[in-house]
Amino acid sequence: MSTHLILLCHAPTKAVRTSAFPGDESLAPPxxxxxxAKAEIQSFGRLHRAVRGPEQRAAETASxxxxxxxxxxxxxLRDCDYGRWTGRRISDVQADEPEGISSWIxxxxxxxxxxxxxxxxxxxxxxxxxxxxxxxNRVLAVTHxxxxxxAILHAIQAPAHSFWRLNVxxxxxxxxxxxxGRWTLRSLSQPRILSGSRE
Numbered sequence: 181m182s183t184h185l186i187l188l189c190h191a192p193t194k195a196v197r198t199s200a201f202p203g204d205e206s207l208a209p210p211x212x213x214x215x216x217a218k219a220e221i222q223s224f225g226r227l228h229r230a231v232r233g234p235e236q237r238a239a240e241t242a243s244x245x246x247x248x249x250x251x252x253x254x255x256x257l258r259d260c261d262y263g264r265w266t267g268r269r270i271s272d273v274q275a276d277e278p279e280g281i282s283s284w285i286x287x288x289x290x291x292x293x294x295x296x297x298x299x300x301x302x303x304x305x306x307x308x309x310x311x312x313x314x315x316x317n318r319v320l321a322v323t324h325x326x327x328x329x330x331a332i333l334h335a336i337q338a339p340a341h342s343f344w345r346l347n348v349x350x351x352x353x354x355x356x357x358x359x360x361g362r363w364t365l366r367s368l369s370q371p372r373i374l375s376g377s378r379e
Contacts (some may be wrong), residue, residue: 183310183358184318184341186224187328188217190233192350199309200269201262201293202324204235210246217351218245220319220369222312224355232255233324241351252286254306259324263295288340298343312357328354335363347348 191211195202200277214277221227231240231254242251274281280292288299305327308319312319325348333342335356348354 182316184314185312185331185354185356185358186227186318186320187331187354188221188241188245188320188322189325189328189348189350189352190235190237190322190340191244193237194349195267199271200270201235201267201273202259205235206236206343207240209245210366211240213246213274214241214244214351216245217353218247220353221245221247225318227320230320230322231257231323233259233327234257235324238322238324245322247320249320254308254321256304257321257323257327260298260301261295263291263293265293265377267296285344286341288343299340301326302330302333302343304341306334309334309356309363310360310361313361313363325349325352328352331356332365332368335365341360 189213191207193202193205194200194208195205197208227247227249230242230251230253231250232242234253234255235258255337277292283292284298288302289297291297309331323332328348329343329346332346332354333340349370352368354368357364357366
């Protein structure tokens with residue numbers, strides 16, 4: 181029994197462009213179509229399921245793909261909860277709470293913002309991956325950089341501190357294959373063009 185997970189990172193938002201902790205925001209600029217991402221996803225073959233994170237940016241990215249599939253909201257694919265840092269620029273938080281930022285980056289169990297720790301995020305995503313690994317199908321998941329980084333770490337059994345060594349850009353596509361509880365990272369790619377964007 182094998183599982184094929186295709187993880188697509190949502191398109192750019194204002195928080196991505198300004199290096200801020202995101203809230204539930206729309207894509208910026210709005211995206212009407214994503215033909216390159218659509219073509220790459222279709223190249224994998226027929227999808228058995230399609231899921232997405234609950235946030236607006238995940239919904240808008242899923243819609244822009246134009247795939248003839250119905251996306252189901254999957255709470256486990258939600259972005260990390262940044263607590264009181266939500267919406268703030270990372271540089272501003274660094275200036276106001278340098279010890280908090282340092283603790284958050286160096287200690288996976290730390291949640292100085294009052295939200296979700298990296299350790300909690302990793303555990304959440306690992307549990308979801310293991311659930312998928314018990315089902316033989318091909319799944320498309322539209323989600324967030326933090327979730328995709330956590331999925332990669334679980335797949336390759338990397339330690340938690342490796343979370344900060346990964347960079348997942350908007351519209352990156354990650355190909356994960358699972359078989360009997362073992363995961364393999366097959367590829368990590370990024371479509372070169374944001375087609376159909378509108379200011």
